[in-house]
Amino acid sequence: MTRASTVPKRLQPMLATLTDAPFDDPGWVFEDKFDGFRMVCEVRKGKVALYSRNGQIISESYVEVAKALEGVKGDAVIDGELVAVGKDGVSHFQLLQNALRHEARLLYCAFDLMFAGGEDLRKLPLLQRKKRLRAILPRHKLIAFSKHREARGKKFFAEAERKHLEGIMAKRADSAYASGSRTADWLKVKTAQxxxxxxxxxxxxxxxxxxxxxxxxxxxxxxxxxxxxxxxxxxxxxxxxxxxxxxxxxxxxxxxxxxxxxxxxxxxxxxxxxxxxxxxxxxxxxxxxxxxxxxxxxxxxxxxxxxxxxxxxxxxxxxxxxx
The missing domain is CATH 2.40.50.140 (Nucleic acid-binding proteins)
Structure with missing residues (x-):
């Protein structure tokens, strides 16, 4: 297995800072905080490699997801979260082990695009990266695009609490992608500790x-x-x-x-x-x-x-x- 220390920094995911409360801000967007684990997808000439947060190659463990991502248009490096969805339609971390036994539905929730067609997109504003990501994702039952809401983080957080979600992500709309770094441009707000x-x-x-x-x-x-x-x-x-x-x-x-x-x-x-x-x-x-x-x-x-x-x-x- 490949460890993070040997994986190129460009394939290392950007990390969020935990904060204690939601907020409203017109310069920020808000997304679901998925209850799974981070997975970076590299597509090169139609072949897919999947990496965990610590740099392990995990393609063989999630063959069906890798196969689905072969439908991405062109070469790309995508950031997202692998989740297992329960009967309630919500992702649950506890179900990931069950998913490997085909007892729960896997879903790859893509939320950022680091590279596309040989172009480094990491300095582009987040919303531009997300727009380009949505355009290249294939329609497949195992792949979802992470939608966002602008400005109103407090209302979005209240909805997450009612739905018993893990929390929300707050991201500065014009933020660059900082590979392998934890920054205050991405914040996570949890509904439970x-x-x-x-x-x-x-x-x-x-x-x-x-x-x-x-x-x-x-x-x-x-x-x-x-x-x-x-x-x-x-x-x-x-x-x-x-x-x-x-x-x-x-x-x-x-x-x-x-x-x-x-x-x-x-x-x-x-x-x-x-x-x-x-x-x-x-x-x-x-x-x-x-x-x-x-x-x-x-x-x-x-x-x-x-x-x-x-x-x-x-x-x-x-x-x-x-x-």
Missing amino acids: RQEVVIAGFTAPRRTRPFLGALVLAVREGGAWRYIGHVGTGFSHRTLEELHGKLTALKTDQSPFPAKVKDEHVTTWVRPSLVAEVKFAEWTSKGELRQPVYLGIRSDKKASDVVRERPRKLARISRKERN
Whole structure:
């Protein structure tokens, strides 16, 4: 597999900054925040390569999507999100594993165009790139164009909350595309708190639950692993079985934490390399997750890159950054 460090920067996606509140602004557009994982599509002479956010080539895992994207008009590099759509018509991160077993419908939601016909479009304004993207996308049930709404971010966010969507994206309408960089030209506003986590261990099963009890969670902080709590809900029987198989292969005798943590006497430690995502109520004063719920494994990010995500206060994002 190809890692982000060896993938050309032009194929690395632009990253958004988390902020704490929606806003209205005539110079900005607003899109759905899709609940899946980032995927860059490179089309060259009719052949398609799909890349995850961390630079892994994932074309073989999503052959049907790659085949559908062969219909793109001309050579292009497209940025988008791969999602799994449930019966409610909404994307759900938890369903992505099911989609690989053909138990949910995959959809590639394209939202930006970096290159087309050998031309570098990244310095063009966002709305010009989106217009050109829409013109080259094929009509296919596995491909969707990410529509946007202008100016009225607060109303759009309220609609996202009613529909139980993950959130919205706010993008400066005239912004350039900054490959591999996180900027304030793209902002994400979430309807619920979510956090990427690294699995550091698992506890023994209790009562009637098989395989494992809870996962021990960590993030990177100051070059070391920081304990942020346990998650023991959000698992199906199949998920528990699959997780147990993956974690057993990573077993180690040593805790990654500098101090003792909860339930060490019933904990099996693992090498901290498996990344997952959880939703939760809030951060405690001790820096731990309150009421976390397991959502699924993320294969698109390296464990060493997982840190606590702290939203920037909208008031602290300067007017120059937002205008």
